[in-house]
Amino acid sequence: xxxxxxxxxxxxxxxxxxxxxxxxxxxxxxxxxxxxxxxxxxxxxxxxxxxxxxxxxxxxxxxxxxxxxxxxxxxxxxxxxxxxxxxxxxxxxxxxxxxxxxxxxxxxxxxxxxxxxxxxxxxxxxxxxxxxxxxxxxxxxxxxxxxxxxxxxxxxxxxxxxxxxxxxxxxxxxxxxxxxxxxxxxxxxxxxxxxxxxxxxxxxxxxxxxxxxxxxxxxxxxxxxxxxxxxxxxxxxxxxxxxxxxxxxxxxxxxxxxxxxxxxxxxxxxxxxxxxxxxxxxxxxxxxxxxxxxxxxxxxxxxxxxxxxxxxxxxxxxxxxxxxxxxxxxxxxxxxxxxxxxxxxxxxxxxxxxxxxxxxxxxxxxxxxxxxxxxxxxxxxxxxxxxxxxxxxxxxxxxxxxxxxxxxxxxxxxxxxxxxxxxxxxxx
Amino acid sequence: xxxxxxxxxxxxxxxxxxxxxxxxxxxxxxxxxxxxxxxxxxxxxxxxxxxxxxxxxxxxxxxxxxxxxxxxxxxxxxxxxxxxxxxxxxxxxxxxxxxxxxxxxxxxxxxxxxxxxxxxxxxxxxxxxxxxxxxxxxxxxxxxxxxxxxxxxxxxxxxxxxxxxxxxxxxxxxxxxxxxxxxxxxxxxxxxxxxxxxxxxxxxxxxxxxxxxxxxxxxxxxxxxxxxxxxxxxxxxxxxxxxxxxxxxxxxxxxxxxxxxxxxxxxxxxxxxxxxxxx
Numbered sequence: 001x002x003x004x005x006x007x008x009x010x011x012x013x014x015x016x017x018x019x020x021x022x023x024x025x026x027x028x029x030x031x032x033x034x035x036x037x038x039x040x041x042x043x044x045x046x047x048x049x050x051x052x053x054x055x056x057x058x059x060x061x062x063x064x065x066x067x068x069x070x071x072x073x074x075x076x077x078x079x080x081x082x083x084x085x086x087x088x089x090x091x092x093x094x095x096x097x098x099x100x101x102x103x104x105x106x107x108x109x110x111x112x113x114x115x116x117x118x119x120x121x122x123x124x125x126x127x128x129x130x131x132x133x134x135x136x137x138x139x140x141x142x143x144x145x146x147x148x149x150x151x152x153x154x155x156x157x158x159x160x161x162x163x164x165x166x167x168x169x170x171x172x173x174x175x176x177x178x179x180x181x182x183x184x185x186x187x188x189x190x191x192x193x194x195x196x197x198x199x200x201x202x203x204x205x206x207x208x209x210x211x212x213x214x215x216x217x218x219x220x221x222x223x224x225x226x227x228x229x230x231x232x233x234x235x236x237x238x239x240x241x242x243x244x245x246x247x248x249x250x251x252x253x254x255x256x257x258x259x260x261x262x263x264x265x266x267x268x269x270x271x272x273x274x275x276x277x278x279x280x281x282x283x284x285x286x287x288x289x290x291x292x293x294x295x296x297x298x299x300x301x302x303x304x305x306x307x308x309x310x311x312x313x314x315x316x317x318x319x320x321x322x323x324x325x326x327x328x329x330x331x332x333x334x335x336x337x338x339x340x341x342x343x344x345x346x347x348x349x350x351x352x353x354x355x356x357x358x359x360x361x362x363x364x365x366x367x368x369x370x371x372x373x374x375x376x377x378x379x380x381x382x383x384x385x386x387x388x389x390x391x392x393x394x395x396x397x398x399x400x401x402x403x404x405x406x407x408x409x410x411x412x413x414x415x416x417x418x419x420x421x422x423x424x425x426x427x428x
Numbered sequence: 429x430x431x432x433x434x435x436x437x438x439x440x441x442x443x444x445x446x447x448x449x450x451x452x453x454x455x456x457x458x459x460x461x462x463x464x465x466x467x468x469x470x471x472x473x474x475x476x477x478x479x480x481x482x483x484x485x486x487x488x489x490x491x492x493x494x495x496x497x498x499x500x501x502x503x504x505x506x507x508x509x510x511x512x513x514x515x516x517x518x519x520x521x522x523x524x525x526x527x528x529x530x531x532x533x534x535x536x537x538x539x540x541x542x543x544x545x546x547x548x549x550x551x552x553x554x555x556x557x558x559x560x561x562x563x564x565x566x567x568x569x570x571x572x573x574x575x576x577x578x579x580x581x582x583x584x585x586x587x588x589x590x591x592x593x594x595x596x597x598x599x600x601x602x603x604x605x606x607x608x609x610x611x612x613x614x615x616x617x618x619x620x621x622x623x624x625x626x627x628x629x630x631x632x633x634x635x636x637x638x639x640x641x642x643x644x645x646x647x648x649x650x651x652x653x654x655x656x657x658x659x660x661x662x663x664x665x666x667x668x669x670x671x672x673x674x675x676x677x678x679x680x681x682x683x684x685x686x687x688x689x690x691x692x693x694x695x696x697x698x699x700x701x702x703x704x705x706x707x
Contacts, residue, residue, distance in 0.1 A: 042514040043459060092704060095453075099646050102458040103696065106639030110689025113636070114676075117683035209466060210529075213522030220515040261529040268523035275509045283508045 003253045015252060021146045022244035022263065025205045026214060028153040030240030031160050032198040033215035034233045035191060037223065038171040042216040043101050044083065048199040049211035050105040051082030053112025056133055057119060066130065068148035072200055079196040082108050109208070136207035136260040149201040156194045156201075160233075167191055168229055205244075206260030213264040214240070221271035224278035243267040298331075298339040300369050300400055303348060305329050306358050307366030311424075316363050319355040367427045373399040374420035375410050381421040382414065388421035433569050435674050438688055440575035441628040442640050442666025444582050448621050449645035450658050454597050455617075459514075460502060461641050463521035464618060465625040465634045467498040469528025472626060477535065487626055495622020496615055498524060571631050578627045582620055586659070593617070594655060632685040640666060643692035647699040665695050 007015065029045075036042050052075035059074025060066065082104050089100040116130060160167065169177040170187050178184055195215075202214045218236035226232050247263030276283050305328040310316030322336065331339065340356060343349045348362030358366065376395040380386045402410075411417075420426055452461045468491035475490025498520055505516040586593065596603040596613045604610050625637050632640070648661035673688030680687065 037512075037515055040512050040514055042512075042518045046462075046518065089700070093650055093700065095646055095649060096456050098456050098458040099453045099642055099649075102462050102638055102642040103646050103693075106462075106636065107643060107689060107693030107696070110636055110639050110686050110693065112686075114680065114682045114686030114690050117686060118680045121681045209525055210522055212518050213526070216515050216518035217522065220511060220519050223511075223515075224509075256533060258529060258533050261526040261533070264522055264526035265530060268519065268526065271519055271523075275505060275511065281510070286508065286510075 004249070007249050007252050015248070017146055018259075019245060019248045021150065022205050022248050022259070023241045024150055024153040025202050026218075026240035026244040026263065027237045028156040029198045029202040029211075029214040030218035030236040031233055032156060032195050033217075033219040034222070034229065034236050035160075035167055035171050036195060036215060037219035038229070042219070043212070044086075044195065045199055045215035046212035047082055047086060047101055047105040047108075048079040048196050049203055049208050050112075051108035052076075052079045052196075052200055052203065053109055053133065053208065054078050054115055056130065057112060057115035060130060061115070061119060068145050071133075072148065072152065072197075075200045075203075076193075076196055078108065079199065080192070083192055083196075133203055134208050135258075136203060136205050136210070145204065149204055152197050152201045156198050159190065159194050163187070163190065164230075172229075206263060210260055210264045213267060217264070217267040217271045218243075221267070221274040224274040224281045239267060239270050243270070295339075295342065297400055298335060299343055299346075299348070300365070301329060302331070302336075302339045302343060303358075303362055303366035304369045304373070304399075306349070306356075306362065307370045307427075310358070310363075310366075311370075317357055319352060319357045321355045369399055371427050372402045372407060374424060374426045375407065375414065375417070376402070377420050377422070378414055378417055378426070379410055391421065431674060433572060434684060435670055437569070437571050437575060437631050438670030438673065438684070439667045440572065440579050441624075441632055441637070442644065442670045442688070442692075443663045444575065444579045444624045444628070445637060445640035446644040446648075446662035446666040447582055447586060447659055448617070448624060449641035450648065450655070450662050451593060451597055451617055452621070452641060453645050453649055454655070455614075458642050459517050460499060460618065461621050462638045463502065463517045464495045464498050464622050465629075465637045465641075466521045467524035467528075468494045468622050468626050468629070469634070470494060470524055470531055471622075472629075473528055473531040473535070488623055491622050491626030492619050494524065495625070496619050498622075499615060499618040574627050575631075578623055582624070585616070585620060589613075597655075632688070636685045636689050639689040639692060640669070643689070643696050644669065647692075647696045650696075650699045650703050665692065669695060 033042070033045065036044055055074035055076070055078025056071050057074075058078070059070050062074075063070045086100045086104040089095050089103065090097055095103075119130065166177075166182060166187050169180075169182060170184055170191070174184060177187075199211055199215070203211050206214055218239040219232065221239055222232045222235035225235055243263045243266040246266040247259045250262045251257045251259040274282070277285075279285060302325070305325050306320060307316070308328050309320050309324055310318070322340075325331065325336065340349065340351075343362065344351060347359055348365060349356050349358055373395045376398050377388070377391040380391040380394060381388050417426055449458075449461070452458050471490035471492075471494030472487050475486040478490075479486035501520045502513070502516050505511045505520065506513050509516075511519075592603075592608060592613055595606075596608060596610045600610050603613075621641070625634065628637050628640075644662040644665035645658070647665050648658045652658050652661060669688050669692035673691045674684060676691060677684040677687035
């Protein structure tokens with residue numbers, strides 16, 4: 001707790017810079033990441049982050065200095081080239097996107113490693129520290145470096161702010177954007193350029209490998225909470241900023257801990273929580289929804305079977321043996337047992353001496369499902385001219401979702417029918 | 429003699445990777461291979477602390493488990509969470525890699541593994557690290573022995589199950605129609621990819637394994653339409669990369685693995701130009 005207060009009081013100006021820097025870098029990558037996510041090109045960030053390495057090395061070899069602006073120019077150029085190479089391979093050969101992506105990133109990185117080791121072995125004293133690009137050094141982000149990267153992050157954010165509508169259009173519906181006369185190619189170039197810039201700056205914080213996470217993970221997490229791009233970008237930025245602060249704090253309170261990997265860890269935890277527990281889109285709620293629909297189907301199909309048995313014998317409240325139900329509709333024994341148990345808990349059936357009988361509520365519900373089933377069959381034969389022996393399957397699906405309003409309209413449309421196409425009575 | 433061992437190690441890695449990589453490319457799963465090569469890291473670290481040493485067999489087991497877990501998670505987020513594949517791959521491997529780096533740092537004091545060696549390995553040390561028989565006589569470099577074992581395993585797998593691999597790769601729906609369990613073959617292949625990754629990571633590093641998985645196979649894919657030819661050609665390209673790469677690194681005094689990848693990229697470029705001219 002004390003460390004927490006100490007940390008947030010920004011007693012040491014160094015902390016202030018580090019926190020400020022990581023937040024800015026995280027936000028700019030998160031924002032750009034939302035667009036690459038929507039274009040389903042998330043791994044482009046991974047390609048760029050590996051491909052900047054040869055550019056950094058070459059610009060160091062040419063200039064002989066580690067001036068951040070010079071290195072960024074080199075990184076920017078080789079990042080761009082890697083994208084062009086990847087696109088050319090996809091366009092001109094039978095090689096698919098996945099292989100072109102992997103090829104481009106790994107070969108560029110290999111060349112980068114070759115050049116970097118060449119520089120290291122050449123004995124140039126100024127080279128030490130070039131490899132921070134490989135692993136990132138968020139905790140040592142100060143001085144001129146911080147200045148350079150903050151300026152770029154701000155440029156990226158401003159570009160997105162001014163071109164928000166255009167980027168949104170080309171990301172979602174390129175055809176439409178073309179039709180209304182947007183300069184697609186130029187906009188794509190701007191978007192790719194700011195992606196490269198965001199990656200080049202982000203690498204400083206987390207390094208080559210984990211850079212992909214800074215782009216992809218906040219966007220993927222945010223996607224589970226909203227369908228609106230503006231909100232998605234906002235949430236992704238918040239996730240990114242939070243991970244930046246947490247990463248800086250963790251490596252402050254435990255100095256041996258690396259900032260970058262912890263930032264990614266925090267982001268990943270946020271993403272995992274979103275994947276599983278987000279309302280509406282989370283895995284848990286999705287599975288639960290599927291489960292409860294299956295349960296509803298089972299219950300209604302059982303009640304329908306009870307109703308049919310009653311119809312055949314003319315007495316709806318008689319005791320029914322399990323075997324009789326199986327004769328009407330083939331349930332698996334486990335499902336049958338589960339369904340009957342549920343029905344009894346809900347008060348639709350009662351049990352006596354190993355056989356079952358309907359309660360009043362159960363009878364009404366079974367009757368309604370049967371009625372909907374037969375109404376739909378009649379509708380299909382009468383209005384869609386489908387043969388009576390082909391309508392059962394469809395009716396079996398739709399009977400569970402017809403609302404009372406729709407039911408009323410069906411009845412009116414079919415002129416208050418009494419018999420279905422198989423001449424069974426449609427119960428009232 | 430050192431040059432011989434280094435080129436041999438490189439060739440063993442390159443051929444194992446080329447064979448598996450051919451299937452990855454045809455199945456459009458290259459990036460899953462990339463993801464696995466990164467996410468085996470926590471498996472290696474955990475295996476290291478369970479076994480207490482760099483005992484290779486535990487590392488292989490740990491990495492194998494992590495590789496299959498990675499494959500499973502990618503599928504799980506994609507199918508149950510409806511997350512698009514690219515994002516699913518990206519989130520999964522970066523998460524596991526971050527976990528691995530944190531574990532490495534946490535145990536940094538007593539481990540012989542660090543980020544540097546995981547990312548770009550050091551093949552130049554291969555001839556020094558020997559394996560001894562029970563009398564204490566050197567048999568050969570440890571890496572060569574382990575990699576030979578992995579290569580034999582891969583060759584046996586492909587020879588024995590060529591037909592199954594062929595069918596599940598080219599026509600998955602036909603494969604399941606005739607009763608093959610496509611996901612079992614999927615996971616078997618990915619298990620082998622993780623084994624290869626971890627067996628080669630000490631010598632060439634994780635990211636460069638990816639290059640050797642994809643580049644030779646992609647080059648071969650450009651110039652042939654036969655699976656068998658593709659497997660042979662890509663292995664040949666792999667060996668060529670290893671051979672030329674060694675001499676390139678000798679000339680430049682740079683990383684051997686980096687040079688191998690550079691050569692394999694160059695071979696791809698040559699194939700690309702040939703195919704473009706022929707058109």
